Amino acid sequence: DAKTTQPPSMDCAEGRAANLPCNHSTISGNEYVYWYRQIHSQGPQYIIHGLKNNETNEMASLIITEDRKSSTLILPHATLRDTAVYYCIVRVAGGNQGGKLIFGQGTELSVKP
Amino acid sequence: GAVVSQHPSRVICKSGTSVKIECRSLDFQATTMFWYRQFPKQSLMLMATSNEGSKATYEQGVEKDKFLINHASLTLSTLTVTSAHPEDSSFYICSAIGQGAEAFFGQGTRLTVV
Numbered sequence: 544d545a546k547t548t549q550p551p552s553m554d555c556a557e558g559r560a561a562n563l564p565c566n567h568s569t570i571s572g573n574e575y576v577y578w579y580r581q582i583h584s585q586g587p588q589y590i591i592h593g594l595k596n597n598e599t600n601e602m603a604s605l606i607i608t609e610d611r612k613s614s615t616l617i618l619p620h621a622t623l624r625d626t627a628v629y630y631c632i633v634r635v636a637g638g639n640q641g642g643k644l645i646f647g648q649g650t651e652l653s654v655k656p
Numbered sequence: 657g658a659v660v661s662q663h664p665s666r667v668i669c670k671s672g673t674s675v676k677i678e679c680r681s682l683d684f685q686a687t688t689m690f691w692y693r694q695f696p697k698q699s700l701m702l703m704a705t706s707n708e709g710s711k712a713t714y715e716q717g718v719e720k721d722k723f724l725i726n727h728a729s730l731t732l733s734t735l736t737v738t739s740a741h742p743e744d745s746s747f748y749i750c751s752a753i754g755q756g757a758e759a760f761f762g763q764g765t766r767l768t769v770v
Contacts, residue, residue, distance in 0.1 A: 579761075586662070586749050586761035587700070630699070644690060644751060644759050646700040 546570065547631045552651045555625075561618040563650050565631030568612040573635050576607060577644070578616045580627040587630065587646075590616065621654045628652070658684045660752045662762025669740055669769055677735045677765045679750030685730035686752035690759070691723075694747040706733050740769040 548566045555561040567576065575594050579587040591598055591605045593614075598605045604617040618625055630649040635642035659682040669675050679689060688707050692700040704725050706712040712725035724736040733752075737744055749764045 577758075581700075584747070584764070584766070586660075586764045587751075589758050589760060592758065643702060643705060645702060646692075648699050 546574075546633050546645070547647050549629070549631055549647060549650045551648060552653070554653050554655055555618075555621045557623060557654055557656050558620055561621040561625065561652060561654070563616040563618075563629050563631075563652065564613065565616070566613045567631070567633045570611050570633050571635075574633040574642070575635070576605065576611075576614050577632045577634055578603070578605065579630045579632065580625075581630065581649070582627045590629075621652075623654050623656065626652060626654045658682075658752075658754065658756075658758075658760045660686075660750065660760045660762045662750055662765055664765060665763060666766045667768070669767070671741055671769055672739055674736055674738045675740055675767060677737075677748055677750075677767075679733045679735070679752065679762050681731045681752040681754065681760075684752075684754040684756075686733070686754055687730065688753045689727055689733040690751040690753075691725060691733075691735050692749045692751065694749060694764075700749060703735075737767065740767070742769045745769045 575592050577592040578590040581587045593605045607614045628649040628651050661680045663678045691703045694700045703718045704712045704714045706725050706727040708727050708730050714720045727733040745768050747764050750762045751759045753759045
């Protein structure tokens with residue numbers, strides 16, 4: 544079973560920041576938080592991941608609470624092309640194999656003009 | 657990011673026949689590959705984990721004799737759906753992990769069994 548809970552859907556106005564929350568209250572010390580998104584009928588796309596520090600890349604920012612029980616993915620300036628289902632996943636990373644990627648139901652983000 | 661190529665992207669087959677889906681990591685060596693199935697309006701369901709040179713580990717409820725997985729090299733894993741039936745119609749997706757922490761996904765294969 545997925546170890547994360549996310550709201551089923553969210554709307555965001557184009558050009559505004561999209562803040563997608565995720566709860567992972569049972570996360571273990573060696574588990575990372577990963578974010579992926581899936582545009583209709585395509586494979587998931589990697590966005591970002593982090594362990595405990597906040598992370599930023601060209602796509603998004605990841606804010607992880609100090610107790611690591613929740614996180615927020617931030618798309619700073621959402622565009623219509625960001626409309627997708629966003630998945631938050633916790634996973635053991637590193638080494639030759641790492642852990643499984645178990646998907647929950649995700650958040651369906653709709654960016655509106 | 658790294659590229660994972662999945663082939664074919666779409667396939668239609670007759671009931672009772674077998675279908676092979678290929679998943680290749682194009683620019684890295686994938687020590688581990690995952691296979692998922694996704695039904696309409698649902699999330700991805702993990703079917704099995706495949707490590708190069710060893711037998712795949714199947715998730716509970718997934719028939720290993722029906723969904724044959726081969727991971728013969730560090731860049732190729734295959735999923736064969738044997739004796740396909742209409743209820744096997746789904747979107748099949750592979751994912752590959754190399755030495756880094758990220759998993760990269762193929763573009764998926766839409767299987768329709770008629």
